[in-house]
Amino acid sequence: MEVWFTEDQTKHLRIGCRVREVLFSGQSPFQKVAVLDTVEFGRMLTLDNVIQTNIKDEFVYHEMITHVGLNTHPDPKKVLVIGGGDGGAVREIVKHKGIEKVVHVEIDQMVIDVAKKFFPELSSGFNDPRVEIVVDDGIKHVKENKGVYDMIIVDSTDPVGPAVGLFSEEFYRSVFEALTGDGLFVAQTESPFFNSELITRVNTTISGIFPVTRLFWAVVPTYPGGYWTFTMGSKKHDPLAVDVDKDKIEALGTKWYSPEVHRTAFVLQPFVKELLPR
């Protein structure tokens, strides 16, 4: 018997992965949650039939959504992660010795439970004493916490369903308020090949709120087209002006991120540059 998982990456583009076994399938109050053992990528988490992460390529996304920002801020102590219930972002954050507190706000308890059970490689950071897991709405959390965080990471699903609000101007304003005086945030912001209008809109909005707005990118093979962007909004520190600490970065033991990648992830191709506000 052949079992395949198929995701509609766009209305007109699909990815298919051969499945050894369906390890978990459930319906939470927010979404369908599934864990598949795929041949090509190992264990894979899907939400509403969209690939979120997998054992083979998760390192790219989780290293880039965390370390670029953490190494742009000179001394991040308190970090908020919104979404990302698989734990991959938290695992990378707690590698930084200077971090005193990580608040992880995930709306869906089922995602956390599934991560603990099926993705120990990703959720290992949950056991770090500096980590506090809060099952709540991230939008509400940032509204209720002002001037608290040195860095906020928006590790959201695609801008449909529960995550729509995480791409809104109102949310970015709350994020600004929730940050300390020299805080910064990083959000995943989709593909320039398939979501170019979103990149333009988000970067225009963030530029209207934050003094420094920067787009950077990496390649996540299981996301549509591979080329994936992140947007940083920063109150003070500019990643292009920061001298990164080579030794500190190399000590992180990363597979995608490196001192050189930190710098060159901000080099955009002409067709991507054109998406940004002037």
Place this chain on the structure above:
Amino acid sequence: MEVWFTEDQTKHLRIGCRVREVLFSGQSPFQKVAVLDTVEFGRMLTLDNVIQTNIKDEFVYHEMITHVGLNTHPDPKKVLVIGGGDGGAVREIVKHKGIEKVVHVEIDQMVIDVAKKFFPELSSGFNDPRVEIVVDDGIKHVKENKGVYDMIIVDSTDPVGPAVGLFSEEFYRSVFEALTGDGLFVAQTESPFFNSELITRVNTTISGIFPVTRLFWAVVPTYPGGYWTFTMGSKKHDPLAVDVDKDKIEALGTKWYSPEVHRTAFVLQPFVKELLPR
């Protein structure tokens, strides 16, 4: 009715594209040739059911397989293209005013005919008076031409079927012989996520023949995993030591390639660096 084209990118990974119309389907002496009008990527060329190129993302591959090498050599005059019958590489090469001659050796007449009829945007360079199209085996051609070319581009299909010989040590030795005293060559060399052993083997082999061997990369959304590599073997000029001419590059009107991309395409992530010989 829904019509989908599906490619097995690996034994365990598939890509599917919604098809408006099958524009051409034929069997040449070498392979199955098809042209599909896809909704997401526009017209698409497939050979033996593997995506070769398409209107939406072809610029990435064709710009990177040509301009990086052409701007590493200080004065390329005579260039050989092996494969790439769609014409995309030739179109980029003839943008360089200093080029005196482009010999385009494609084994399959049907691919050339299909490119002329269905991909005028790609095959436009075929009309340039400096271009000579030779329908022949590229392996034979490099054996028969010694010390002739300033640059050779190996725009091959995947290393299965007719293209296997284009990834062999014997072929790379013939390429070395076919180049002038300071010539260089660039070949497409697949994905570090799915073909890591090939990248190691090819780079080890080329390092044994050429004084300078360099891996560089770009993102082609329709190739497995997106992250795609190219390998340069050079007799003298090192792309990392060359000061590129910013104005000359910007005049090319490229969408992926740029002066900054020329430099940063050689920045490899730790997991890719590990694939290379020490």
